[in-house]
Amino acid sequence: MPARNSNPPVCRNCGGFSSVSITTGARHRDGSRVLLRVVCRACNDTGHPAPTAALSARR
Template identity: 80%
Template sequence: MPQHDSNVPVCRGCGGFPVVSITTGARHRDGSRVLLRVVCRACNGTGHPTPAAALSTRR
Protein backbone atom coordinates (compact mmCIF):
# COMPACT_ATOMS: atom_id res chain seq x y z
CA MET A 1 0.00 0.00 0.00
CA PRO A 2 1.28 3.46 -0.81
CA GLN A 3 2.06 5.79 2.06
CA HIS A 4 0.42 9.22 1.90
CA ASP A 5 1.92 12.43 3.18
CA SER A 6 -0.39 13.85 5.84
CA ASN A 7 -0.20 17.34 4.28
CA VAL A 8 -1.34 16.23 0.80
CA PRO A 9 -5.13 16.01 0.33
CA VAL A 10 -6.44 12.69 -0.99
CA CYS A 11 -9.36 12.36 -3.39
CA ARG A 12 -12.59 11.43 -1.58
CA GLY A 13 -13.84 9.46 -4.57
CA CYS A 14 -11.01 6.94 -4.73
CA GLY A 15 -9.19 7.31 -1.40
CA GLY A 16 -5.84 7.70 -3.14
CA PHE A 17 -6.17 4.63 -5.40
CA PRO A 18 -7.07 6.42 -8.66
CA VAL A 19 -6.52 3.56 -11.13
CA VAL A 20 -7.75 0.00 -10.67
CA SER A 21 -7.79 -3.09 -12.88
CA ILE A 22 -10.90 -5.27 -13.02
CA THR A 23 -10.79 -8.78 -14.42
CA THR A 24 -13.50 -9.79 -16.89
CA GLY A 25 -13.09 -13.50 -16.26
CA ALA A 26 -11.88 -14.11 -19.82
CA ARG A 27 -8.32 -15.05 -20.80
CA HIS A 28 -5.99 -14.17 -23.67
CA ARG A 29 -4.47 -16.91 -25.86
CA ASP A 30 -1.28 -16.85 -23.75
CA GLY A 31 -3.29 -17.56 -20.58
CA SER A 32 -3.14 -14.08 -19.05
CA ARG A 33 -6.38 -12.48 -17.87
CA VAL A 34 -8.30 -9.81 -19.75
CA LEU A 35 -8.32 -6.69 -17.57
CA LEU A 36 -10.23 -3.41 -17.72
CA ARG A 37 -8.33 -0.35 -16.49
CA VAL A 38 -10.65 2.08 -14.69
CA VAL A 39 -9.66 5.63 -13.72
CA CYS A 40 -11.37 7.66 -10.96
CA ARG A 41 -13.73 10.24 -12.51
CA ALA A 42 -13.44 12.63 -9.57
CA CYS A 43 -9.66 13.20 -9.84
CA ASN A 44 -8.97 11.92 -13.39
CA GLY A 45 -6.38 9.45 -12.15
CA THR A 46 -4.22 11.77 -10.05
CA GLY A 47 -5.33 10.62 -6.59
CA HIS A 48 -5.63 14.23 -5.41
CA PRO A 49 -8.68 16.50 -5.52
CA THR A 50 -8.84 19.16 -8.21
CA PRO A 51 -8.49 22.70 -6.79
CA ALA A 52 -11.77 24.66 -6.85
CA ALA A 53 -10.21 27.37 -9.07
CA ALA A 54 -9.54 24.77 -11.77
CA LEU A 55 -13.20 23.72 -11.77
CA SER A 56 -14.45 27.22 -12.53
CA THR A 57 -14.92 28.02 -16.21
CA ARG A 58 -16.23 31.58 -15.84
CA ARG A 59 -14.00 34.58 -15.27
Protein backbone atom coordinates (compact mmCIF):
# COMPACT_ATOMS: atom_id res chain seq x y z
CA MET A 1 0.00 0.00 0.00
CA PRO A 2 1.51 3.37 -0.95
CA ALA A 3 2.17 5.88 1.79
CA ARG A 4 -0.04 8.94 1.85
CA ASN A 5 1.62 12.27 1.40
CA SER A 6 1.36 14.02 4.77
CA ASN A 7 2.44 17.38 3.34
CA PRO A 8 -0.44 19.18 1.63
CA PRO A 9 0.34 21.04 -1.61
CA VAL A 10 1.70 24.56 -1.34
CA CYS A 11 -0.05 27.55 -2.93
CA ARG A 12 1.73 28.34 -6.18
CA ASN A 13 0.98 32.06 -5.91
CA CYS A 14 2.71 32.66 -2.57
CA GLY A 15 4.90 29.57 -2.22
CA GLY A 16 3.49 28.81 1.22
CA PHE A 17 4.37 32.24 2.64
CA SER A 18 0.79 33.45 2.80
CA SER A 19 1.39 36.69 4.70
CA VAL A 20 4.25 39.16 4.66
CA SER A 21 4.97 42.45 6.39
CA ILE A 22 6.31 45.31 4.30
CA THR A 23 7.98 48.32 5.86
CA THR A 24 6.93 51.72 4.58
CA GLY A 25 10.13 53.46 5.70
CA ALA A 26 8.23 55.60 8.21
CA ARG A 27 8.52 55.25 11.98
CA HIS A 28 6.09 55.52 14.88
CA ARG A 29 6.77 57.96 17.73
CA ASP A 30 8.35 55.19 19.80
CA GLY A 31 10.85 54.44 17.00
CA SER A 32 9.30 51.21 15.71
CA ARG A 33 8.68 50.85 11.99
CA VAL A 34 5.32 51.26 10.28
CA LEU A 35 4.46 47.91 8.66
CA LEU A 36 1.81 46.84 6.17
CA ARG A 37 0.57 43.25 6.43
CA VAL A 38 -0.24 41.72 3.05
CA VAL A 39 -1.95 38.34 2.67
CA CYS A 40 -2.27 36.05 -0.35
CA ARG A 41 -5.75 36.36 -1.84
CA ALA A 42 -5.44 33.12 -3.80
CA CYS A 43 -5.22 30.87 -0.71
CA ASN A 44 -6.95 33.19 1.82
CA ASP A 45 -3.91 33.27 4.13
CA THR A 46 -3.64 29.48 4.52
CA GLY A 47 -0.57 28.76 2.36
CA HIS A 48 -2.36 25.84 0.71
CA PRO A 49 -4.61 25.87 -2.36
CA ALA A 50 -8.30 25.23 -1.89
CA PRO A 51 -9.41 21.81 -3.11
CA THR A 52 -11.12 21.88 -6.47
CA ALA A 53 -14.55 20.38 -7.00
CA ALA A 54 -13.12 17.48 -9.01
CA LEU A 55 -10.64 16.54 -6.29
CA SER A 56 -13.13 16.84 -3.45
CA ALA A 57 -15.73 14.72 -5.31
CA ARG A 58 -13.16 11.96 -5.84
CA ARG A 59 -12.51 11.48 -2.07
